[in-house]
Amino acid sequence: MTASFNAESYNSGSYNSGSSASGAFTPGEPVLEVSDLCVDYGLGGNAVRAVTNVSLTLRRGEVLGLAGESGSGKSTLAYAITRLLRAPGVITGGRVLFHSRPDGRGLEQTVDLLDADANELARIRWSELSMVFQSAMHALNPVARIENQLTDVLKRHRRDMTPADRHDRAVELLRMVGITADRLRAYPHELSGGMRQRVMIAMALALEPQVVIMDEPTTALDVVTQREIIEELMQLRHRLGFAVVFITHDLSLLLELADSIAIMYAGRLVEYASASDLFHAPRHPYSLGLLGSFPALHGERVRMHGIPGSPPSLRNLPSGCTFHVRCSFAMERCKTQEPPLAQPARSAHQRLASCWLQDGFTATPEPLALPDPEPAAYRGSPNNRASTELIGDAP
Amino acid sequence: MTDATTAGASTNTVVHGPKRPGVAALEARNLTKHFAISSVGFGGRQVVHAVEDISLALPEGTVTAVVGESGSGKSTLARLLTGLIQPTAGQILLDGRPLGTSARARRAYTSEVHLVLQDPFSSLNQAHSVRYHIERPLKLHTNLRGAAIEAKIIELLERVSLTPGRDFIDKYPHELSGGQRQRIAIARGLAVNPRVLLADEPVSMLDVSIRLGVLNLFDDLRATERLATMYVTHDIASARYLADTIVVMYAGQVVESGPATQITDAPKHPYTQLLLSAAPDPHRTEPPVLRGRGSPPSLVSPPSGCRFHPRCPFAMDVCSQETPPPLPVGKDQVAACWLHSSEHAGDPPAAQTGLRDPADPPGPNGAVPPATGS
Numbered sequence: 195m196t197a198s199f200n201a202e203s204y205n206s207g208s209y210n211s212g213s214s215a216s217g218a219f220t221p222g223e224p225v226l227e228v229s230d231l232c233v234d235y236g237l238g239g240n241a242v243r244a245v246t247n248v249s250l251t252l253r254r255g256e257v258l259g260l261a262g263e264s265g266s267g268k269s270t271l272a273y274a275i276t277r278l279l280r281a282p283g284v285i286t287g288g289r290v291l292f293h294s295r296p297d298g299r300g301l302e303q304t305v306d307l308l309d310a311d312a313n314e315l316a317r318i319r320w321s322e323l324s325m326v327f328q329s330a331m332h333a334l335n336p337v338a339r340i341e342n343q344l345t346d347v348l349k350r351h352r353r354d355m356t357p358a359d360r361h362d363r364a365v366e367l368l369r370m371v372g373i374t375a376d377r378l379r380a381y382p383h384e385l386s387g388g389m390r391q392r393v394m395i396a397m398a399l400a401l402e403p404q405v406v407i408m409d410e411p412t413t414a415l416d417v418v419t420q421r422e423i424i425e426e427l428m429q430l431r432h433r434l435g436f437a438v439v440f441i442t443h444d445l446s447l448l449l450e451l452a453d454s455i456a457i458m459y460a461g462r463l464v465e466y467a468s469a470s471d472l473f474h475a476p477r478h479p480y481s482l483g484l485l486g487s488f489p490a491l492h493g494e495r496v497r498m499h500g501i502p503g504s505p506p507s508l509r510n511l512p513s514g515c516t517f518h519v520r521c522s523f524a525m526e527r528c529k530t531q532e533p534p535l536a537q538p539a540r541s542a543h544q545r546l547a548s549c550w551l552q553d554g555f556t557a558t559p560e561p562l563a564l565p566d567p568e569p570a571a572y573r574g575s576p577n578n579r580a581s582t583e584l585i586g587d588a589p
Numbered sequence: 590m591t592d593a594t595t596a597g598a599s600t601n602t603v604v605h606g607p608k609r610p611g612v613a614a615l616e617a618r619n620l621t622k623h624f625a626i627s628s629v630g631f632g633g634r635q636v637v638h639a640v641e642d643i644s645l646a647l648p649e650g651t652v653t654a655v656v657g658e659s660g661s662g663k664s665t666l667a668r669l670l671t672g673l674i675q676p677t678a679g680q681i682l683l684d685g686r687p688l689g690t691s692a693r694a695r696r697a698y699t700s701e702v703h704l705v706l707q708d709p710f711s712s713l714n715q716a717h718s719v720r721y722h723i724e725r726p727l728k729l730h731t732n733l734r735g736a737a738i739e740a741k742i743i744e745l746l747e748r749v750s751l752t753p754g755r756d757f758i759d760k761y762p763h764e765l766s767g768g769q770r771q772r773i774a775i776a777r778g779l780a781v782n783p784r785v786l787l788a789d790e791p792v793s794m795l796d797v798s799i800r801l802g803v804l805n806l807f808d809d810l811r812a813t814e815r816l817a818t819m820y821v822t823h824d825i826a827s828a829r830y831l832a833d834t835i836v837v838m839y840a841g842q843v844v845e846s847g848p849a850t851q852i853t854d855a856p857k858h859p860y861t862q863l864l865l866s867a868a869p870d871p872h873r874t875e876p877p878v879l880r881g882r883g884s885p886p887s888l889v890s891p892p893s894g895c896r897f898h899p900r901c902p903f904a905m906d907v908c909s910q911e912t913p914p915p916l917p918v919g920k921d922q923v924a925a926c927w928l929h930s931s932e933h934a935g936d937p938p939a940a941q942t943g944l945r946d947p948a949d950p951p952g953p954n955g956a957v958p959p960a961t962g963s
Contacts (some may be wrong), residue, residue, distance in 0.1 A: 386884055416658040416823065421867035421879055444796050446826075447870035473871055487797050489830035491853055491870050497808075498830070500801030504766035520798075552640040 203306045211338055223295065225404050226252040226275070226323075231288030233267070233274045243269045244283070246461045252405060252437050259452030259469065260441045261484070263505050265428055267461040268441045272407050275439075277307055277315055294322055295404055321351050324398040326408040330390035334382040340393055341378040344368070347400050367396040371426060380486035388419035395427065399434065407439045412447075412455075422449055446488040449473045457481050460506055460516040463535055467545035476539045477547035478576070479521045482561055506584075515550070523551060523559050541566055602644045603915040603923050606844040607834040609648035612685040614784045614817035615670065616646045617704060620679035622665055623740035637888045639665040641841040642808045644680070647785060647817035650808060654820045654828035654849065656864070657838035660885050663821045666838070667787045670819065671704045683784070700730040701777035707790040709770035712763040718745070720758045720772055725779040745776040748813075749806060775806065779814065786810070804831050825868055828863065830855045834921075837861045840885055840896040843915070847922025857924040859901045894929065907933050 208491070222255060233245040245267040252258050262268045272281040276291050290307040305314055307323075314487050327333040336341055344367060345360040365375045371392040380388055391411060398406050411427075412420040428451060431438060448455055448469065457465045457480065465478040476482045484500035493581025503520040506512055512519045518528040525548050538547050543566040551558045602619060620643045623636035640662045647653055655663045660700055667672050670681060672688060672695060681688045686864035688698055706712040711721060723742045725731050733741055737760070746754030749772040771791060778786055788807065793799040808831060810816050822828050828835050829849050836846040837860065856862045863880045870877075881900045888890050892899050898908035908925050915923040916930055927933040 263798060315669075332704070388884060416884075417825075417867040418658065418863060418868075418879070418882070419878065422882055425823065445797070446871050447869040450869055450873065453705060453861060483798060483873075487801055488871075489801075489826045490872060491826050491829065491865065491868060494852065495830065497805070498801050499805070501798035502767055502802075504799055505796060 201288050218523075222254040224251050225251075225254045225551070226293075227289075227291040228275060229291075231271065231274060231290065232286045233270050233279065233283045234286050235270075236282045238283065241284075243286075244461050244508060245274065248288075248458075248461075248463050250463070250466070251455055252452070254404065254440060255431070255435050255437055256454065257431065257438045257440055257452045259448035259455040260439060260446045260458065261443065261448050261455060262458035263443060265460075265505055265508065266458040268458050270440055270461075271458070272325070272409050272439065275307065276319065276323060276407060278325070292317065292318060292323060292405075298537065320347055320398075320403065321401040322403050323407070323453045324401070324403040326391075326398045326406060327393050328410045328413045329380070329414065330387070330394045331414075333389060333394060336382055338381075339378070340364075340382070340385070341369075341379050343376075344393070344397055344400065346558075347397065351401055363400070367400055368393070370399070370430065371396045372422075388423065391415060391419075391423060392426070395423070395430075399430065399436070401438045402434060403436055405439070407436050407441070409441045410443070411440075413444070420447075430491055445484050457484065460511060461508065462516065462548065462550070463546070464517065464533070465547045466543075467547075468543070471541075471543050471545055471566055475541075475564040477541065477545065477562055478517075478549045479523050479551075479562065480517050480545075483520075513547075524549065525556070549556050602642070604644045604646050604654050605652050605834070605836045605843055605923070606646040607648055607651040608921050609651065611648070613646035613682075614649045614684060616644075616682040616685070617666075617670060618644050618680045618682065620644070620669055621677045622662075622669055622674065623677045634696050635889050638841050638891055639888060640669060640676075643843055644933065645836065645843075647819055649784060649817045650811055650815040651834070652811055652818040652820055652832045654822060654832035654835045655838060656822055656825050656828050656835055658823060658864075658885055659744075660888065661838040662838075662841040662888075663838050664789050665841075667704065667789045667819060667821050670785075670787055671702055671896070672698055673704075682958070690873075696730075700726070700781040701783050702785040703781070705771070705774050705778055705786060705788040705791050708794050709767055709774055710762075710794070712774055713770055717761070718758070719762075719765075719836040722773060723780050725776050726777060730789065731779040745780055746773075748804075749773075749776045749781060751776070766799070767795045768802055769813055769883040771795060771803050775803075775810075779810070785817045785819070787819045787821070790823070791820070792827065793822070793824070800827070807831060824852065825864055837864070837932070840891055842896060843925065843927075844897065845918075845922070846915075847919060851919055851922055855919065857881070857898075857918040857922065858926045858927060859903055859928075860897050861924075862954070863900075903928055905933060 205441050212214050226324060228250045229250045232243065233239040233243055236242055241288070245260070246542045248271055250258065260268045260271065270279070270283065273283065274285050280284065285308060289496065292305050292307050294303045294305065332532060341361070341364050344364040348355055349359045364378060368377060370377060373389055373392055377385065385393065386526035412423055415423070440448065441498060452469045456463050457478065459480050465472065465476065465481045472481060473485065474565050476485055486498055489498060501520050506516060514530045515528040515533055518524040521528065533548045533550045535548040538545065540558065541564060549561055550556060560564060601673040606613070620640055624639055626635050626637055645913060655666060657663045669676050672681070683698060684703055688694070712927060716723065720742060723745055724738055727738050727741060742758055742871045743754035746757050751757045751769060751772055765773065792803050795803060804827060807818055807820065811818060820828065820831055831851045834846060835849045835852040837844050839854065839860045845852065846854065853865060857864055859880060866877050866880050881902045883900045886896060886899065894909045894911050895913050898904040899909065905927060913927045913930070914923045915925045918929050919925045
């Protein structure tokens with residue numbers, strides 16, 4: 195890695211990774227705890243519930259993947275957590291606890307983001323919790339130079355920095371994501387899509403947050419660019435120790451990069467497990483269907499079927515389990531009773547699934563009853579991933 | 590016309606696409622498209638080299654996938670084949686006959702070659718019902734009228750698995766899901782019994798869980814309608830799933846083509862290897878090693894020689910000087926790469942490319958770096 199990144203100069207904190215060369219890296223204490231979060235669009239009788247009772251825990255340094263189809267509420271969830279949700283979106287319940295980085299006196303502060311006032315939000319947003327938005331094309335200001343957009347956040351949050359310091363930091367940030375300093379004077383339209391997305395990531399990392407929420411950061415990019423950006427991101431994560439919530443519809447990509455994966459369907463979490471458990475032994479029929487929706491790159495060509503039907507309208511949700519109309523294993527009970535998100539009865543690993551087939555009393559179909567895998571060497575171990583050597587440096 | 594035909598036949602070019610006996614339903618010969626761009630202040634007229642000398646045959650009952658990054662010219666190729674834009678050079682043959690220029694000939698052509706677009710949310714008119722969309726081609730191209738049209742519409746809807754058709758005929762696009770809309774777009778295409786279906790990223794806007802349903806529909810149509818399908822995509826895994834032949838495009842040129850599984854299991858062109866190494870693959874047990882980086886070149890002034898050489902980890906001196914011809918690298922598989930030419934196989938990698946010598950473990954799929962040449 196060519197970029198030298200002096201994490202110490204802006205942060206005297208003692209958070210658990212930093213740029214030390216130790217390499218040891220294990221997801222630690224919870225940094226973000228979401229419990230029973232509900233989000234509606236609209237009020238009163240017209241309200242549509244987009245997110246229903248979602249609970250998630252993000253640990254320090256973890257990559258949490260959030261997968262789901264359009265309309266499953268994954269982006270809404272991200273906007274609700276960051277309190278960026280705009281009307282008609284309304285947060286109608288739940289808690290979002292954010293454990294900030296220990297302050298000068300070594301005290302850890304816990305803030306409920308849903309109760310936080312403007313001052314508290316201003317303190318936490320970007321300096322501790324930042325976001326990479328879906329479309330860099332629209333998220334960057336088209337009439338401001340890259341440098342101004344990068345230094346804006348420093349101006350606001352690092353009042354003691356001089357303009358020269360800010361410039362140096364902007365150069366460093368760009369170098370960190372593989373862009374040369376001469377692009378500082380460029381406008382967004384002069385950059386390629388991949389470079390714009392890199393600028394967005396540099397901007398999100400400007401204040402060394404503990405949590406970065408990424409909403410489909412690579413969806414509009416070509417596969418090669420996507421792979422480059424993800425490699426860079428994982429290296430930065432390894433070096434700086436931030437945790438990531440990675441939102442995407444591309445489950446095959448998440449399986450490669452996430453530590454744990456939450457699958458959303460119709461605003462609900464239907465399965466929450468480590469990436470390797472989910473890949474080798476899915477417990478929810480929807481997860482199974484999604485895994486069977488990505489044709490393989492190798493092996494025998496077999497006819498695959500995806501999932502019959504189409505995602506439900508939130509205005510007109512099926513009764514009982516919202517997935518039962520598309521589920522090939524649906525039972526009578528699924529039509530009337532909504533299953534709880536619970537530990538599957540026959541799993542040794544800690545994981546959650548919301549399906550009556552996993553209650554321990556029902557015979558579970560074979561594809562949903564595969565044994566939990568042994569922890570794999572590559573998947574689920576951020577050390578190995580982060581040490582990926584690159585061939586050739588970015589030009 | 591005769592001259593053009595003989596000229597096209599005499600140039601010794603490789604025709605990409607599935608190999609089948611007989612005359613292909615649709616054939617493109619040496620197709621080239623340059624878009625003129627205005628360049629204020631530069632004096633001379635500049636062109637975008639969008640598609641460069643591509644020969645492609647689409648036999649009936651086959652699916653040909655055209656794979657490439659954005660800007661590789663794959664959509665331009667599809668639009669050239671529809672006749673919506675005129676090629677700068679080259680020729681299109683339907684059932685072996687060159688495409689005529691009269692209004693009548695062009696209309697006949699549009700009833701034989703149909704295009705399915707990427708975005709089913711904008712390719713259907715929100716103000717009109719399903720009936721209207723499918724009725725239009727029937728009224729324009731057939732003699733069916735009245736009740737016969739209605740029966741035909743219902744039959745078409747059921748052919749694309751919208752059953753019962755009667756339930757869908759009076760719906761409006763906003764009442765349908767993305768997958769259903771895409772099926773309407775396909776039914777509209779089938780209305781006139783085309784020979785050729787050109788599908789430009791037909792599933793990329795659809796939800797993951799319903800993509801396979803549409804891909805399977807193309808698979809069924811290949812068998813039942815004997816359609817010659819061209820499937821344009823950026824997703825090489827779905828190309829492998831559906832297609833007989835994969836044609837890989839880069840910067841307006843075909844860099845490799847061959848049977849689908851052969852291309853993904855044993856890619857011979859460095860660009861195909863790069864694409865495969867970058868594709869998400871949960872079955873991977875090791876971190877992927879990207880073979881080459883950077884982004885596609887400007888098509889206004891494409892690199893000399895092989896257009897991939899600035900990104901290629903195996904580039905040699907010859908690569909920046911001469912354009913590689915398509916060279917046979919396997920059964921029905923060709924790759925336009927100097928590494929596979931007997932004259933240049935042993936050349937040392939060019940030092941000036943700035944890319945590190947790829948003395949790395951074999952790439953994805955256990956593919957041997959082509960530099961080993963035999």
